[in-house]
Amino acid sequence: MTDTLHEPFHTDPSTDLSTHVPLTKPQLPSIATTLAAAVSWGLAGLPALLLSWPIAGWVVVGWILFVLALPTWSGLIEGGRKAVDRLVTILVWSTFALAMLPLVAVIYTVVERGAGALSVEFFTASQQGVLGEGGGIYHAIMGTLIITVIASVISIPIGIMAAVYLVEYGKNNRLSRTLTFLVDVMTGIPSIVAGLFALALFTLLLGPLPRIAIGGSIALSVLMIPIVVRSTEEMLKLVPEELREGALALGVPKWRTITKVVLPTALGGIVTGATLAVARVAGETAPLLLIAGTLRGTNFNPFDGAMQTLPVLIFGEATRGGLAEYVPFQIERAWGAALVLIMIVMLLNLLARVVGSLFSPKTGR
């Protein structure tokens, strides 16, 4: 398929067969890539072993050899264009490997350094009265749970209804165009600005330097609503127009068409989008730092006083410093909390995928 015509087709019958030009250029064998890779990293392995380089050095030197070797070989046999193509292919795949590096490194480091912190006490105790060793993150887990659940209760209905307006009622009128634009703007709001908004709001209501958990939920809602609107909107647009027309033709009122036909059809996608939005805001730190504050004990009342959350706890423990003998325990606690937070977020992501695939046949595709 990739054979290229080197010369125009010969029409002159008198052409001497001895000067026959082949129609195809020679190609590298299909194992060429594997072979070049093996040779490159093998060659790099010699000095790496002899001079005891770190693994990263061996990988980088091997990669450089590989990038030089395969295109050069290809250039000699297949010609310049194929060589460039092979070079770009290597580079493009390398970007992917490079992009995966931080993901693997972060997850590995978090598990490696956080696993040691996990214990029964870690999940059942708060930091009340604990300075160095011991204590746990129960208060922060509860705080994250409460604040995120309230944020979801605020955001998901508003987000879904706004998307319903955009798709079912708005029909590109002025209000819906403005709303689409504003949702775009909201998507780009930096999380700390959402926190400052909640802070400014509650400063007006409660006086200077308010610390209140419900404010954290409101700040998270500002971040969450646009995500829910976007994903729900996409899903509603996928619902076939025939379903709506069919229901309306049977005399079903529009609102029942929406609640009984359109929304159930798109349910899988909507739930997936909402779950991903929850996962996204569960890890938000900046707004909660500003308005929900920090607390060493457990607080179950979102309307009164500060409430500790997992991300804020990680930030706090990592930056606290203080007595040198306490610092290692604080850092270990930060990693442990990071592990718990990552597990929560990844579980939510997994849940979203599972829900999405469970419900997806309903869209009739």
Added chain:
Amino acid sequence: MSTIQADPAPPSDPLQEEGSTGRAGDSIFRGLATGAGMIIMLALAGVAIFLVLQSIPALGASGEQAYGADNIVVYIWPLLFGTVLAAVIALVIAAPLSIGVALVISHYAPRRIARLLGYLIDLLAAVPSVVYGLWGRETLQGWVFPIYDWLHDNLGFLPFFEGPVTTGRTILTAGVVLAVMALPIITALCREVFLQTPVMHQEAALALGATRWEMIRMAVFPYARSGITSAVMLGLGRALGETMAVALVLSASGIVTFNLISSQNPSTIAANIALNYANASGTKVNVLIAGGLVLFLVTFAVNFLGRYLAARGRAKA
């Protein structure tokens, strides 16, 4: 028959009745949907109004109340510089990588694998920013330290690598962490655009004997140019507003410098708020909020430009 006769309602009436209750339900439901839209507008207006209201007292702040700066502009300017610098570093790293990763998912990987690779990139976006920050502060800074040493020794004549190298917690490290966080966004948007390239154009290029790279260069990139630009702008918006990664990674001193690898680093607006908020009181809070307002305006402008470019690209296509 007689029952119908006895019934005062003619056959058309039940329909009418159905219709009227339907309309009542309709108007309620419509009202709810419109109301939700209105709430979003109010919320956004609230964000702008409250930020402006709380920023006003900061305009006259100076000296102690403005963290030792003469006035609010002098205070915020170096932070804005740091914000833009960190975001630009992040994009210089993330933009080419993202385009490559998006190409892998859209054109290079077999379709079945491409889905899985897409999920992996989504996972990259799922990791909370504070975890990236912690990782950058505790782990990455140790890895990059020897690299900075090398850069300083070999490229020290460039103003960027003047050094001295005493810590890995520099603005360059913060930029790398921001790049990791901006990458999934740019990738996702680029991937969408690449996949929308007309198949006919691509097949025509291949049929004319183009290699895969020539096909991408001649059929995909021209089509996707505005989409890529808009994706990069939106990634920039994300990098500008990111707080925790910078606050945790950077050892900041709030100066203006292009020296990327010394221990004297410009701070960013968002990180500055997060780090100074705990001990702020009185007008200082207003000064921080004013910084937030500036950040909001800058990210708004960048995002607006990104959306505008995307919309214009769509209209042209």
